[in-house]
Amino acid sequence: MTSTDSPTLTLADVAEQLEARLVGDPSRRVTGLATLREAGPSQIAFLANRAYLKDLPGTRAGAVLLSPELASSCPVDRIELANPYLGYAALSRLFDPLMRRERTGIHSSAVVAKGAILGEGIEVGPNAVIEAGVELGDEVVVGPGSVVGADSRIGKGSRLHANVTVYHGVVIGARAILHSGAVIGADGFGFAHDGAGWQKIAQLGGVILGDDVEVGSCSSIDRGALGDTVIGNDVKIDSQVQIAHNVQVGDHSALAGCVGIAGSTRVGRHCMLGGGVGLSGHLTLCDGVQVTGMSLVTNSILEPGVYSSGTGAMPNALWRKNAVRFKHLDDLAKRLARLEKSGRSG
Incomplete structure (x- = not known):
């Protein structure tokens, strides 16, 4: 066939x-x-x-x-x-x-470092690069133009589509799928300001992807600053998602397109983040949290359930009126508190 x-x-x-x-x-x-x-x-x-x-x-x-x-x-x-x-x-x-599709073996234009460990039934496409110390499990596919950095490990049956970049020291489990343009293990956004400019903080950790993980096209998962960035088993990540250094995402969670997660945030198991959701850094989302699209989460969520923020689209004239009213919410709340206080004292 x-x-x-x-x-x-x-x-x-x-x-x-x-x-x-x-x-x-x-x-x-x-x-x-x-x-x-x-x-x-x-x-x-x-x-x-x-x-x-x-x-x-x-x-x-x-x-x-x-x-x-x-x-x-x-x-x-x-x-x-x-x-x-x-x-x-x-x-x-x-x-x-x-x-x-039948495996085609190692293409003549692929570059495979001496000492790389290659399993049975693998495929390495045209112009792909396998660096020193890499271990590829059985039936792994590395697509055209993809790079697997030094000392990385990829588990059985995983597939890297064309032009995927896996940096050094990354661990990917079995049956993972990485779509074109995905970057796993790039440096996290770590800098110290010396009063005049920025000093880079070397990112010394790695990235660990569990079994059955899927990463969409042009998504980035940064390596840890010290410890590892960890993506659990059966996590599904859509296209153009940014996961910063030292983030942890629990098993069976799903992240829709354009989600952004800042550093050291922990997302629990069975969570769902809608398109465009943003999570601030150093937060915790417990298991079973669902955040609807375009929401911004700035505090930890410790009870499972559905959470939302922001306002839905409306005619511009109405939005302008409401935007003016938003500025007066604090004054209105204070006035209401004073009225309630006077009512109780009376």
């Missing part, structure tokens, strides 16, 4: 893979995924959001992945499971061409 071939699966194969209930022709063959509106007879569609229920009656899909409570509305063969979105996630990997 070449890298461009699409796999052909029967609906029986799909149902078995997903441990789901098939209602329909088990021998029907499918070659890919598509939306309810666009799918043809050789494709599987899925319905995980009721907002798209309107597209179900007219679908031409070979089969639809959906929950049992919606099954009666399906006009074609169906695969029923409790969480169709999770089923879609699993099915997408079956049809992912990267998952089927």
